[in-house]
Amino acid sequence: MTDHESTTAWRELLDTLGSLDRTFLEGDRAVTDDRHIADGYRMLATTLGVAFDTYLFADPSRPRWVEVNSPVRPDRRWGGDNTDAYYFMCPVDPNRRYRISGNSGDSVYFSVTAYNEPSPGAWSDRIVAIVRDDDLDIDADGNFSFDFGPTPDAAVLMTRDYQDDPQTGRPVTWRIEALDEPDPFRHGDAETATALRSSAAWLRTMFAILPLAVGVRSEDAHTLGHEISTAANEFADPYQVPDANFGWSARDACYAYGSFVLEADEALVVTHRPPPCRFWNLVVWNQFMATPGVADARSSINGHTAVPNADGTVTVVISRGMTEHPNSITTLDYARGNLAFRWFLTDEVPARPEVSLVKVSDAPSTVT
Known part of the structure; x- marks a missing residue:
């Protein structure tokens, strides 16, 4: 039986996952204790989950916020973790219009930043736009709403919500809706193969910089x-x-x-x-x-x-x-x-x- 493209891409992803632990087991960046080895495998699982949410299950014409960093989720501790903040991500289409709304809660700082994507699965290398809380008309109850796009080169939105005390503070609530008709629903072989290859590329980039070096005394x-x-x-x-x-x-x-x-x-x-x-x-x-x-x-x-x-x-x-x-x-x-x-x-x-x-x-x- 001839493999479908998604089958080939899936096996490529498995090969990627099977090799990435070498980044923290071998060479100059090998970690030196069993806790960090265990952390390495947890980080593989965490980044795979984020990659799937961002590439495999995302649809820019049917946008939804994906929680990518959280003080309360052990499976969302990565990429510059931060116990005082909540981060959400949403892939977008640069040619589409969106409406973003929500409530500021007890946030002491919040924003939405748009980033580019140089190639499928590649990490951003440029900030395209940013909307901060002080750019918005926030009513007495904390509600806000603004429109975004079309925005050339915008591939993903990232929210930031910083709290004085995330254990007791009310996080920002976020909503996003597309103002244009969605694309016809299609999650076929080609689309799935592209998503799986993007996920693998995203993982490889993550582990190109991890584990971080520790200086010597x-x-x-x-x-x-x-x-x-x-x-x-x-x-x-x-x-x-x-x-x-x-x-x-x-x-x-x-x-x-x-x-x-x-x-x-x-x-x-x-x-x-x-x-x-x-x-x-x-x-x-x-x-x-x-x-x-x-x-x-x-x-x-x-x-x-x-x-x-x-x-x-x-x-x-x-x-x-x-x-x-x-x-x-x-x-x-x-x-x-x-x-x-x-x-x-x-x-x-x-x-x-x-x-x-x-x-x-x-x-x-x-x-x-």
């Missing part, structure tokens, strides 16, 4: 030839996202990334001065850009939950357990991983956060 670093190591336990300089980007970064955000390597009796003391901004947070990631154990650990802190020092700076103590400091967050006993700062709608790029490595017994226990 200063006492282990060397400067021989081209092997100058990125240092652990510090942050890189913050930067503002440009229109040209990779993936689904937020144009109105600044980011700073770092990594940690901690012994059981060590802590990082991180101090920064938040600039005036709508929202900021600091999150702990494993090497797959996911925050583990959200229900059992405080692994992030934001401008609402943080207790500032008297001079307006904020000090955060990061360790493998919890400490007495009011801004203590934990790696949930991960010895290695990554750290991410983000600041939304600030007029200036923040100064680089200061980091010191100390014994847990010497870490501050109060704000200054």
Whole structure:
């Protein structure tokens, strides 16, 4: 029997899935502990689910929002996880008109960003448009509505909804409807094959950047030839996202990334001065850009939950357990991983956060 194109594409997808664990088992990016190996397989399952929702089951002429990041869903922790926010995605047709509406809930910042797709399944490399909450007419009850499109090059919409306290705050409710007649219903062999190949391409791109590197501690670093190591336990300089980007970064955000390597009796003391901004947070990631154990650990802190020092700076103590400091967050006993700062709608790029490595017994226990 001759295989259909979708049969061939399905087997190609299975081959892709069967090979992607090499990215975290072999080579320079191999992880070094069993927890990260287990996280790697969970990330494979997570990204496959997102890929299917985005490519296999999506229909831009019959749009629907797909939840892609959530503080409460363990199967939606990926791609720059964030315990303070809800993200939804919706593939769209650049030639169609849409109406987006909803209610702002208790959001402190929300937006819809349109991204391009350079080829089927390829990650975006350009922000096409953005609509923020302060661009909208929001009534006294929090309701809003606006029209979007046609928008050349727009392939996918991504919503962002940041909450001071996602455990108690009401998330934004989102609706989307196409204002044009839908395409004839057809999920045949060719369409399915294209969707499966797009899903495989999306997965390959994800694992081209994962797992994230973790720097080496200063006492282990060397400067021989081209092997100058990125240092652990510090942050890189913050930067503002440009229109040209990779993936689904937020144009109105600044980011700073770092990594940690901690012994059981060590802590990082991180101090920064938040600039005036709508929202900021600091999150702990494993090497797959996911925050583990959200229900059992405080692994992030934001401008609402943080207790500032008297001079307006904020000090955060990061360790493998919890400490007495009011801004203590934990790696949930991960010895290695990554750290991410983000600041939304600030007029200036923040100064680089200061980091010191100390014994847990010497870490501050109060704000200054």
